[in-house]
Amino acid sequence: MISQKVAQQSLRRLAVQQPYALRWSLMNSASPAAVALGRNIQTRQAATSSNSSDPSKILAQQRLVRPVSPHLTIYRPQITWIGSSIHRITGLMLSGGLYVYASAYLASPLLGWDLGSASAVAAFAALPVLAKVALKATMAMPFTYHCMNGVRHLIWDTGAGLTNAQVIKSGWTVVGLSTISALLLAFL
Numbered sequence: 001m002i003s004q005k006v007a008q009q010s011l012r013r014l015a016v017q018q019p020y021a022l023r024w025s026l027m028n029s030a031s032p033a034a035v036a037l038g039r040n041i042q043t044r045q046a047a048t049s050s051n052s053s054d055p056s057k058i059l060a061q062q063r064l065v066r067p068v069s070p071h072l073t074i075y076r077p078q079i080t081w082i083g084s085s086i087h088r089i090t091g092l093m094l095s096g097g098l099y100v101y102a103s104a105y106l107a108s109p110l111l112g113w114d115l116g117s118a119s120a121v122a123a124f125a126a127l128p129v130l131a132k133v134a135l136k137a138t139m140a141m142p143f144t145y146h147c148m149n150g151v152r153h154l155i156w157d158t159g160a161g162l163t164n165a166q167v168i169k170s171g172w173t174v175v176g177l178s179t180i181s182a183l184l185l186a187f188l
Contacts, residue, residue, distance in 0.1 A: 079171035087149045090142035137186035144185070145178040 101115075108115045124132065152170050155161055161170055 079168055079175075083149060083171045083174065087146060087153075090146040090149075093142050094146060133186050136188075137182055140182040140185040141178065144181045145174065148174045148178045148181075 104113070105115045107113075124135075127135070152161075152174050155170075161167065
């Protein structure tokens with residue numbers, strides 16, 4: 001048992017030495033016991049500073065000269081992560097709008113508002129044609145994009161279309177189809 005420990009220690013000490021140390025010890029026929037006792041290990045002087053300044057000041061100075069990570073500024077925007085971000089944003093917009101309208105609709109009798117369908121239709125009919133188209137396009141674009149991108153994700157759940165080329169192609173297809181369908185809904 002002791003001989004195994006001595007051999008392990010000698011091998012560990014040889015492993016951390018410079019590559020030529022093993023050859024040197026073999027050429028001079030150093031025994032494992034000599035290696036285990038550390039008689040042939042090279043040492044170096046530790047670099048110390050006689051400066052007695054505050055270590056936190058030294059650390060603050062070192063932080064000032066460190067390079068800053070470039071983060072997203074070095075990456076070219078890709079349809080994959082832009083599409084994912086827009087999908088989340090449109091989902092938040094659509095669900096947030098639904099919650100705000102539902103809450104206002106429930107509170108409308110207490111506040112004296114009329115948010116029924118007849119008043120909404122009358123208010124929309126009073127708008128100019130350009131405002132109607134713009135409002136419908138503003139409502140249709142997030143809805144159509146989120147729906148079509150959701151279908152894309154459902155297709156991915158089956159395991160189809162997951163190569164890089166297919167993901168890029170389907171991303172641009174979703175953008176094109178959602179734009180066309182939003183314009184069609186806006187001009188109806």
